[in-house]
Each structure stands twice: as structure tokens, then as C-alpha cells.
Amino acid sequence: MDALSGIGVAGVLILMAMLIFKRISPMAAGPAAVCIVCLTSRISLMDALTDTYLHGVADFFVSYFPIFFLGNLLGSIYEMSKAARKTGQIIAKIFGAKKVRNCMTACLISAAVMSYGGINSFVIIFAVYPIALRLFEEADIPANLLPGIVCGGMWTFAMTGPFTPQIPNILSMENLGTTSYAGMIPGIAASLAMAVLIVAYMTFAANRCKAKGMHFVKPKGDTEQGEEKSPSGIAGFLPLILVIVGFNCTDWGILAWLVIGIFVALILQFPYLDKKRLVEKLNQTASEAVLVNMNTAAIVGFGAVTGLTPFYRGLVEFLATVQVNPYVTAVLASNLCACVLGSSSGGLALMYTSLRDTFLASVKAGYRIEFIHRLCAMGGGCLDTTPWNGSIVSVYSICKTTHRESYKYNLMTCGVIPMVCTVGIALPLCILLT
Numbered sequence: 001m002d003a004l005s006g007i008g009v010a011g012v013l014i015l016m017a018m019l020i021f022k023r024i025s026p027m028a029a030g031p032a033a034v035c036i037v038c039l040t041s042r043i044s045l046m047d048a049l050t051d052t053y054l055h056g057v058a059d060f061f062v063s064y065f066p067i068f069f070l071g072n073l074l075g076s077i078y079e080m081s082k083a084a085r086k087t088g089q090i091i092a093k094i095f096g097a098k099k100v101r102n103c104m105t106a107c108l109i110s111a112a113v114m115s116y117g118g119i120n121s122f123v124i125i126f127a128v129y130p131i132a133l134r135l136f137e138e139a140d141i142p143a144n145l146l147p148g149i150v151c152g153g154m155w156t157f158a159m160t161g162p163f164t165p166q167i168p169n170i171l172s173m174e175n176l177g178t179t180s181y182a183g184m185i186p187g188i189a190a191s192l193a194m195a196v197l198i199v200a201y202m203t204f205a206a207n208r209c210k211a212k213g214m215h216f217v218k219p220k221g222d223t224e225q226g227e228e229k230s231p232s233g234i235a236g237f238l239p240l241i242l243v244i245v246g247f248n249c250t251d252w253g254i255l256a257w258l259v260i261g262i263f264v265a266l267i268l269q270f271p272y273l274d275k276k277r278l279v280e281k282l283n284q285t286a287s288e289a290v291l292v293n294m295n296t297a298a299i300v301g302f303g304a305v306t307g308l309t310p311f312y313r314g315l316v317e318f319l320a321t322v323q324v325n326p327y328v329t330a331v332l333a334s335n336l337c338a339c340v341l342g343s344s345s346g347g348l349a350l351m352y353t354s355l356r357d358t359f360l361a362s363v364k365a366g367y368r369i370e371f372i373h374r375l376c377a378m379g380g381g382c383l384d385t386t387p388w389n390g391s392i393v394s395v396y397s398i399c400k401t402t403h404r405e406s407y408k409y410n411l412m413t414c415g416v417i418p419m420v421c422t423v424g425i426a427l428p429l430c431i432l433l434t
Contacts, residue, residue: 058297186427
């Protein structure tokens with residue numbers, strides 16, 4: 001591998017972390033990162049920017065904008081009608097909130113249910129945050145722990161496990177020709193372990209904070225929200241259940257079921273929508289979907305240029321030719337690419353561009369492609385939890401916290417625990433069941 005090229009890639013990651021910490025948009029940071037990578041890897045800058053980078057951005061944007069838009073639209077309906085809040089309140093009532101463990105369980109499940117329903121994570125955090133904040137107040141837990149448990153619900157097993165309609169699962173389906181529940185047994189086992197360990201860790205962390213004399217303090221700028229009319233629990237759960245069941249039990253695809261979920265949600269929740277703001281909200285939803293998709297696409301475009309570097313080519317060649325179990329390669333490659341891009345979806349898109357044929361060829365040697373699917377999807381949801389992950393920056397802004405106060409909890413719930421479960425449970429099961 002080219003040493004200078006490797007130094008350039010490492011330096012760019014540090015630069016992107018600094019830029020995103022300063023709230024520089026990935027759409028601005030991406031081209032700047034491309035310039036440095038090209039200089040250190042001796043790649044034509046103009047060709048990289050006008051051809052490779054723009055094609056990478058455009059391909060990802062066109063492919064996944066419908067999912068971003070429809071997921072965002074479904075979430076916006078839930079937000080406007082207060083159905084998201086009602087769904088969370090029902091879950092919280094089932095588990096109770098005054099006990100720390102029950103509070104953490106309720107927050108985790110509230111986020112996971114919406115994620116499994118196909119709702120975009122940026123909408124989930126807006127919907128779950130006020131619910132979780134009230135639960136944290138009842139249990140007297142410091143508010144800076146909140147992103148750790150909510151993100152643990154929407155960015156781990158609910159994003160990468162079997163049956164989920166989220167992009168890491170869909171990317172693996174499209175590239176490997178598998179089903180949404182591919183690798184079901186290893187995936188479910190690891191997912192259950194993730195959920196249990198995340199709740200256990202966050203309960204331990206909260207109790208430790210309490211032992212130090214720390215208590216709940218309402219974030220600045222947050223105001224009490226009065227009780228408002230909201231749809232019934234059936235109106236809240238039914239559209240989500242339809243999306244989950246339909247996506248996994250038919251071959252219609254996620255787009256069709258998101259559209260069905262949206263229509264059902266509109267019918268059931270229409271009386272609770274602000275009719276005067278419907279057009280305004282639709283425009284806002286479309287704009288937000290474009291922004292979120294473009295931020296991810298900008299990182300994917302950077303990844304496409306990184307794929308031209310001697311460092312990356314050497315790394316891929318090593319992973320493709322090294323005499324190691326393809327299941328291990330799947331975990332290693334998905335984690336490395338997700339780490340470089342600070343994005344599970346972007347990292348997996350880059351990885352499949354380089355290693356898809358290698359994975360498909362491993363079937364001839366007796367390895368099961370459905371296990372490779374699950375290990376890639378789960379691996380992409382581990383080391384993407386980097387400080388330069390733009391989604392984490394956005395969540396902290398919504399929750400009115402900082403990396404210094406909250407990142408260590410996110411690192412454990414969205415990085416360390418998923419990695420332990422993927423490597424310690426899913427990977428051995430895949431090897432044993434082959």
C-alpha cells in the first residue's frame with residue numbers, strides 16, 4: 001500500500017471530523033476532502049471532482065431519494081398528528097418510567113418501533129425526544145444520557161437486523177439478491193443481545209451518575225408542552241405494522257409499502273392534522289429529505305474518490321485475496337468502510353462497489369450469501385459511530401447536548417456493543433451454521 005496515500009486518507013478523516021464539529025455541511029466538507037485525497041494519492045483533481053465525485057453523489061442520490069422522502073413524509077405525518085408521541089406514551093406506560101431500567105427500555109423500544117416502521121432516523125429523534133425527556137425527568141436521569149439510549153434504539157438492531165426496511169438492509173438485499181430476513185437466526189440472536197446490553201449499560205451509566213449526585217436538569221430552551229388531542233394507539237401502530245409486515249411478506253418492495261403506510265396513516269390520523277399547514281409541511285418534508293440525502297450522498301461521493309486511491313485499492317486487494325473466511329471479510333470490510341465514511345449506508349455502498357463479486361463468488365466454496373448479507377449489514381452499523389458522523393452531530397443539536405457530554409454513551413451503545421454482538425454472536429453462529 002502507498003504510505004503517502006494512506007496518510008492522506010487518515011488526514012482527511014481528521015479534517016472532516018474538525019469541519020463537521022464546527023457544523024460545516026458535508027456538502028462543503030466532501031469536495032475539500034476530495035482535494036486532499038487527490039493531492040496525496042496523485043490523482044487528477046479535475047477528473048476526480050467532475051467525474052468520479054459527481055457521479056458517486058448523483059448515483060446515490062437518485063437511487064435512495066425516494067426512500068428518504070417517503071420515510072420522512074411518513075414520519076412528518078406522525079409528528080403533525082401527534083401519533084408518534086402517542087405511540088411512545090403507550091410504550092412508556094407499558095414499561096413504566098420511574099425506575100431507571102424501565103425508562104431506558106421504554107425509550108429504546110419507542111425508537112426501535114419507529115425505525116422498524118420505516119421512519120427516517122432524523123424524524124424519529126424529533127418525535128421521541130420530547131417523550132424521552134419526560135421519562136428522564138420522571139426517573140431523575142441526567143439529560144445528556146438521552147442520545148445514547150434513543151440512538152441505541154434506532155441505529156443498531158432496528159437499522160441492521162432482519163426484517164428492517166432501513167437502508168443498510170436494503171443495500172445488502174439489492175447487491176446480494178437476498179431477502180430482508182437473510183441470516184435470520186444469527187441476526188435475531190445478535191439483535192436481542194444488543195437490545196439487552198444497551199439497556200443494561202445505560203441503566204448502569206444512569207445509576208452511576210446518580211451515585212455521583214447528578215440529577216435531571218431540563219435543557220435550556222425546552223418548554224413544557226400541554227396535552228393535545230392525538231390519534232388512538234391503533235391509528236399509530238397500524239401503519240407501522242403494515243409497512244413491516246408488507247415489506248417482509250411480499251415482493252412489492254419498500255417504496256410500495258411506504259406509500260401504503262402513508263395513505264393508511266393519512267386516513268387514520270387525518271382528523272388530527274393541521275389542514276392549514278399540510279402544504280407547508282409537505283414542502284418542508286421534501287426539502288429536509290433532499291438535504292439529508294445530499295449530506296449522505298456527499299460522503300458517498302468522497303468514498304467513490306477514496307476508492308481510486310492506491311491505499312484503498314491495496315486494502316481491497318488484500319481483503320479479496322487474503323485466505324480468510326468470507327464471513328470475517330464481510331465484518332471487517334463493512335466496518336472499515338463505515339468508519340472511513342462515518343456512515344453505515346455510505347460505507348456499505350462503497351464496500352459493495354469493490355467486494356460484491358468477491359462475496360457472490362464465495363457461494364461456490366460453500367458459504368451462505370444470506371449470512372454474508374447479515375454480517376455486512378450489522379458490521380456497517382458498528383464503526384460508523386465516529387465523531388465525524390453527521391447524524392450524531394444533528395442528534396446532539398436537537399437534544400441540546402455536546403460530544404463532550406454525550407459521545408461516550410453513543411460510542412458504547414452504537415459502536416462497542418453492536419461490535420461485540422456482531423463479532424461475538426452473529427459471526428460464530430454463521431460459521432457454525434454453514
